[in-house]
Amino acid sequence: MSSMQKFNFSRVGRSVLLALSTATALVSMAAIGQDTTEATPQNEADVERISVSGRLMSSAASAAAERREQPYVAELLGMEQISRAGDSNAATALRRVTGLTLVKDKFIYVRGLGERYSSTLLNGAMVPSPDPTRNVIPLDMFPAGIIESLVVQKAYSPELPAAFGGGNVNIRTTAIPLQTSFNVAVGTGYNSLNSDDGFDYAGGGDDWRGKDDGLRGISAELAAAQTQYGILTPVNIAEALGGINATNLAQAETIVRELGTAFNRELDISRKTVKPDFDGSVSFGSRFDMAKNVVFGVMSGLSYDRSTQNIDEQERYYSVSGENLVPLNLYDDIKGTEHQVKLSGMLNFGLELGVDHRLETASIYLRDTKDEIKIKNGDSIETINETNRFNTDTSILYEERSMLSNQLRGRHNFPYLMDLALDWQYTDAKARRYAPGEVEFRYLNETQDDGSVFSFLRRNQNAVNYSFSDMQDNTENLSWNAKLPLTLGKAEMTFSAGYSYFERSRNAQTDRFNFDTVGYSLAQLSGSFAEIFSDENILNASNGFKISNVTTQADDYLAAQMIDAGYGALELNYDYQFRINLGVRYEDFKQISLPLTADGNVSGNLTDSVLLEDGFYPALSLTWFINDDLQARFGYSQTVVRPDLREVTPVLYVDPLTDFKVTGFSGLKSTDINSTDVRLEWYYDNSNYSVGLFYKDLDNPIEAIELSGSDGNLLMSFRNAQSGTLYGVEAEFLQQLDMFGGDVGKIADNFFLAGNLTLSESEISIQPFPGADLTNLTRGLSGHSKYVANLQLGFDADNNQHNATLTYNVFGKRIAFAGVNDKDDAFEQPFNSLDFTYSYTPTESIAVKLGLKNLLDEDVEILQQGQILQKRVEGQSYSLSFSYKY
Numbered sequence: 001m002s003s004m005q006k007f008n009f010s011r012v013g014r015s016v017l018l019a020l021s022t023a024t025a026l027v028s029m030a031a032i033g034q035d036t037t038e039a040t041p042q043n044e045a046d047v048e049r050i051s052v053s054g055r056l057m058s059s060a061a062s063a064a065a066e067r068r069e070q071p072y073v074a075e076l077l078g079m080e081q082i083s084r085a086g087d088s089n090a091a092t093a094l095r096r097v098t099g100l101t102l103v104k105d106k107f108i109y110v111r112g113l114g115e116r117y118s119s120t121l122l123n124g125a126m127v128p129s130p131d132p133t134r135n136v137i138p139l140d141m142f143p144a145g146i147i148e149s150l151v152v153q154k155a156y157s158p159e160l161p162a163a164f165g166g167g168n169v170n171i172r173t174t175a176i177p178l179q180t181s182f183n184v185a186v187g188t189g190y191n192s193l194n195s196d197d198g199f200d201y202a203g204g205g206d207d208w209r210g211k212d213d214g215l216r217g218i219s220a221e222l223a224a225a226q227t228q229y230g231i232l233t234p235v236n237i238a239e240a241l242g243g244i245n246a247t248n249l250a251q252a253e254t255i256v257r258e259l260g261t262a263f264n265r266e267l268d269i270s271r272k273t274v275k276p277d278f279d280g281s282v283s284f285g286s287r288f289d290m291a292k293n294v295v296f297g298v299m300s301g302l303s304y305d306r307s308t309q310n311i312d313e314q315e316r317y318y319s320v321s322g323e324n325l326v327p328l329n330l331y332d333d334i335k336g337t338e339h340q341v342k343l344s345g346m347l348n349f350g351l352e353l354g355v356d357h358r359l360e361t362a363s364i365y366l367r368d369t370k371d372e373i374k375i376k377n378g379d380s381i382e383t384i385n386e387t388n389r390f391n392t393d394t395s396i397l398y399e400e401r402s403m404l405s406n407q408l409r410g411r412h413n414f415p416y417l418m419d420l421a422l423d424w425q426y427t428d429a430k431a432r433r434y435a436p437g438e439v440e441f442r443y444l445n446e447t448q449d450d451g452s453v454f455s456f457l458r459r460n461q462n463a464v465n466y467s468f469s470d471m472q473d474n475t476e477n478l479s480w481n482a483k484l485p486l487t488l489g490k491a492e493m494t495f496s497a498g499y500s501y502f503e504r505s506r507n508a509q510t511d512r513f514n515f516d517t518v519g520y521s522l523a524q525l526s527g528s529f530a531e532i533f534s535d536e537n538i539l540n541a542s543n544g545f546k547i548s549n550v551t552t553q554a555d556d557y558l559a560a561q562m563i564d565a566g567y568g569a570l571e572l573n574y575d576y577q578f579r580i581n582l583g584v585r586y587e588d589f590k591q592i593s594l595p596l597t598a599d600g601n602v603s604g605n606l607t608d609s610v611l612l613e614d615g616f617y618p619a620l621s622l623t624w625f626i627n628d629d630l631q632a633r634f635g636y637s638q639t640v641v642r643p644d645l646r647e648v649t650p651v652l653y654v655d656p657l658t659d660f661k662v663t664g665f666s667g668l669k670s671t672d673i674n675s676t677d678v679r680l681e682w683y684y685d686n687s688n689y690s691v692g693l694f695y696k697d698l699d700n701p702i703e704a705i706e707l708s709g710s711d712g713n714l715l716m717s718f719r720n721a722q723s724g725t726l727y728g729v730e731a732e733f734l735q736q737l738d739m740f741g742g743d744v745g746k747i748a749d750n751f752f753l754a755g756n757l758t759l760s761e762s763e764i765s766i767q768p769f770p771g772a773d774l775t776n777l778t779r780g781l782s783g784h785s786k787y788v789a790n791l792q793l794g795f796d797a798d799n800n801q802h803n804a805t806l807t808y809n810v811f812g813k814r815i816a817f818a819g820v821n822d823k824d825d826a827f828e829q830p831f832n833s834l835d836f837t838y839s840y841t842p843t844e845s846i847a848v849k850l851g852l853k854n855l856l857d858e859d860v861e862i863l864q865q866g867q868i869l870q871k872r873v874e875g876q877s878y879s880l881s882f883s884y885k886y
Helices: 009-027 042-046 057-069 077-082 090-094 220-229 234-240 246-262 535-539 742-748
Strands: 074-078 101-105 107-110 116-122 149-153 166-170 181-190 199-200 271-272 277-291 295-319 323-355 359-381 389-413 419-447 453-457 465-489 491-516 545-547 557-576 578-595 610-625 628-641 653-654 662-663 671-683 687-699 700-706 715-721 725-736 753-767 787-796 800-812 814-817 826-828 834-842 846-853 859-864 866-871 877-885
Touching: 181 295, 199 323, 199 359, 220 234, 220 246, 234 246, 246 535, 246 545, 535 700, 700 814
Parallel strands: 116 166, 662 715
Antiparallel strands: 074 149, 101 107, 149 166, 181 277, 181 877, 199 271, 277 295, 295 323, 295 866, 323 359, 359 389, 389 419, 419 453, 419 465, 465 491, 491 545, 491 557, 557 578, 578 610, 610 628, 628 671, 653 662, 671 687, 687 725, 700 715, 725 753, 753 787, 787 800, 800 834, 814 826, 826 859, 834 846, 846 877, 859 866
16 A cells, blocks of 8 residues: 555544444444453552562562452562662563563563463553554563552453453552652663674664664655555556556656665665663652642653664474475574664653542653664575575564553542542553564575685565555553442451443554566676665666565555443452452453555455454452461452454564564454462561462464465464363462571571472364364463473672672473474473672662673574474673662
């Protein structure tokens, strides 16, 4: 679709909602309702803020005490824990929570399940993800400086969205600080891979702001041509010029040739020394007494992070012959560089009117920019059996991911209405993924008789591929929760009810162009990229150069979601011995995703793109307070995991985590989940222990499968399995090492040990599918790890000037994707992570922190039948920061 023909985004929501209404009528369903935005303000009202403690052990114990009061199984991390452990963002902090693993430093897996089984809230509100390949938000976009606390709820409660699999992460920020504070920090970092020079290209400009300088996007000339002619072929342009004849065809050929000069062609790769990373942040917060019992507060923060990391990877793809794998693609030499800039800003205001009323606003802006250059040397299916030829594939990917969220929320208590409590929130959020410059091209390398290598750009109609992508999401949230406490004898009861509304509209568009070099001679194609596509060579009619925007895949689509939800719940606390929480949520869910043709029309059958469902989702939690230190929990719930918009839209995209090509499938159904949890928790002094069992029954789990490809590359899609189960045990402990006597005891008093372990099993039954000959119809869940372990050894000096933490994390191997055509399943291998953080605080205002990551120098590997499919060298990272607070 032409960039000048893009839909006005303000109309997208109305257009899609109208289409959704039409589709709903076509399938004889009820009229469209509105959406539900889930909110957890109820949780925020129940939970006291975590007090900031100077010691890591104290802050960990404080978070454990808050977790103890939760009616449902939950894990918490406070601001001090995050800071003391040296975590730079929400993702790295959550890696230390029981049963959680971090994937690509972005996505959280709960209890070994894939990220589709986790969800994220921002101050209790659903917000859109700026990553179009995932429904969940990349948590590395939330810098630690804007976080007050993180709550991970593993057992479902009815005030949460029904789309609840393994867990829900609520990122909480504050608006009214306890006292005036001013913080400033600067830091630097370095990765061991960066000892080699990095890659760069002139056509990128200076992107230190994390924003394109305008060199990469579609030029005005190209946009105007698409608006005027649509599909840029000589025949189509000739028709637009008045009809197909010799004169118009000649003019059309000139037009498609001259448009080549409208592209950015300064793409020759150069080497340059990698600069050390830099990050800085500043924040300010204060509270003002405006009048008696009236307090106004403000919290603001700004964070900037610029980093560079070199890439060292391997990539292979196989067919099977008997019991052996035969390589089709073999790229064992992949080098590159990723330049990244992260920028975040927060401005929150709060107003307290006495003890009963509180109003807050929260505005958060996040931007994450990646500029990646990757050069792959190896063999494709065309050269794998030719000893004298190999490929050099070059790809350049530039993308800006951003999110802007504005929220207004309030909490009110009404003593004159039987102590009725009410909280509410409204959130308007926008997310965008803007990728104005993706380029791919291949050079062929031929070894000559004299041993020299002759390299030339391939002569092909699709010799160079340009793509320009833009995806925008708009969401609106509105929710309220009411609580009414009552007392009957020894029984204390609280009745709760609430309503939530959520709607999302998406506009996703991609323009693709190809360079045709069939008319070039091999000698002309042997130069640099800028030389081959100089103005002189492009405009030389004898070279037969032309561009084309004709593609075989649909890239554009419109989509929308709407949810209406309401719930009712009861909490009964009897004589402080038992607490029962039970409730039910009702959700009416509607979704439509419309793939579009090149001329902007809907592709395929409209009714195939509609997902309509409603249902009741109950939850039960029982807590038995055995004594002051010991309590037991039992929980049961019914929830759902729904397919993401990308997964149900039959368009092709590349998964940024794996580089695999993926296409959606419109026939996906939601996964219904029945969950049971049993847990025993023991708290004493500053230490605590817990052990729990969990079981999940899944109906129609969504699985990633490999389709039969023809070009020697992986092509992935999604299908529903028939059924699945997940069950396991998890244990956690926090112990201060103060049980020793004598001199050893004096030293050990300053240390504490914290850790957790999750052991689990999963199994699914999946039926055969056309176009995908699955090897194993009974296997484990994709993305599931049989074990997840975290261990943390901490040190706090008596004078609080020295704090240190040694953190170990490991997960068991997990299925990356299922095997087909008699190939075994492909497994991502265990990754042993060992990190160290040391903090020196000579005064209450000054702190110096040292961070060392991946001390074991582990690599990420995906293996199939013992052979490498993908390998990524992570390298070791070192960071040093200085902070001042007032």
